[in-house]
Amino acid sequence: MNRSITRSLLLAATLGALCLTGVAQSSKSAKPVKKQAVELKDAKGNSVGTATIKSSGNGVEVKLNVKGLPPGEHALHFHQNAKCDAPDFKSAGPHFNPEKKEHGTLNPNGHHAGDMANFTVQANGTSKATVKDAEVVLGTGSESNSLFANGGTALMIHAKADDMKTDPSGNAGDRIACGVITK
Ligand SMILES: [Cu+2]
Ligand SMILES: [Zn+2]
Numbered sequence: 001m002n003r004s005i006t007r008s009l010l011l012a013a014t015l016g017a018l019c020l021t022g023v024a025q026s027s028k029s030a031k032p033v034k035k036q037a038v039e040l041k042d043a044k045g046n047s048v049g050t051a052t053i054k055s056s057g058n059g060v061e062v063k064l065n066v067k068g069l070p071p072g073e074h075a076l077h078f079h080q081n082a083k084c085d086a087p088d089f090k091s092a093g094p095h096f097n098p099e100k101k102e103h104g105t106l107n108p109n110g111h112h113a114g115d116m117a118n119f120t121v122q123a124n125g126t127s128k129a130t131v132k133d134a135e136v137v138l139g140t141g142s143e144s145n146s147l148f149a150n151g152g153t154a155l156m157i158h159a160k161a162d163d164m165k166t167d168p169s170g171n172a173g174d175r176i177a178c179g180v181i182t183k
Contacts, residue, residue, distance in 0.1 A: 033138040033148070038155050038179035040066060043087035048177050051155055053147065059134035060147070062116070062155070066177070069121045075162035075172035076131055078114030082152030084178035092154040092178055094168055096136065098144045104165040111135075113145050114153070115170070118161045141183055152182035 038051045049066035062076070080093035095103060096114030104110045113136050119129035141148035157177040162170035 030140050032140050033183065036138055036147075036181060038181055040155065040157065040177045040179040041084065041086065042068070042177050043089075045086050048157075051179060053138060053155075053181070055138055056132060057134065058137070059132060060136055060138060061130055061132045063130045064119065064127050066121070066157075067126045069125050069127065069157065069177065070159070071121050071123050071125060073118045073120050073161035074176075075156075075158035075160065075170055076116045076119055077112075077156050077158075077162075077170075077172075078116075078133065078136060078147060078181070079154045079156050079178075080114075082154055082180045082182045084154055084180050086178075089154075089156065089175035089178040092156055092175070096147070096153050098149070103167040103170055104163070106163075106165040107167060109167075110165075112168075115162070115164075147181045148183045152180065155179045155181060 034055045036053045040048050040051060042048050048068045052063045053060050078096040080096050081091060083091035085091040095112040097112040099113060101112055102109040103112055105115060116131045116133050119127060119131050121127045136145050136147055137143055139146040147153045156175050158172035159176050160173035162172045164170060
């Protein structure tokens with residue numbers, strides 16, 4: 001091959017690679033998200049309200065505004081996949097667990113980053129509870145513990161309370177409401 005053609009091909013390839021690197025870097029340096037609204041849907045696909053996730057300290061706080069749920073104590077977790085396929089929401093995968101730990105704050109080998117305290121639904125089926133999670137961030141999505149990492153995560157409400165120790169799911173029963181968290 002002619003030497004000058006070879007040289008221009010090399011130059012084109014190098015420029016192409018530089019462009020790709022530029023794109024990757026600009027998406028990584030995107031501004032961190034401070035607040036994110038999530039719509040929660042039940043197994044029938046009906047909306048049961050919203051959760052507002054806000055940066056708080058080194059983690060986040062989740063402010064629920066939900067209705068139409070069974071009264072009593074319920075588990076709340078962040079799950080690994082940004083997928084809420086009704087009716088069982090299995091598509092959301094296990095608890096968000098970037099540090100490869102076991103489930104539960106009472107588990108000596110715990111806990112998952114996505115584990116949170118239980119919250120209470122009132123007799124009229126509503127809740128405006130606020131629950132904190134110090135182990136996850138909204139961030140830019142490039143942090144390993146970002147709720148936007150690897151395409152996002154899901155916020156899940158369960159039928160029962162979490163016992164905070166049974167691996168991998170806290171014995172929290174069915175998944176009854178789910179909301180996708182994506183950037
Ligand atoms: Cu869960
Ligand atoms: Zn867990």
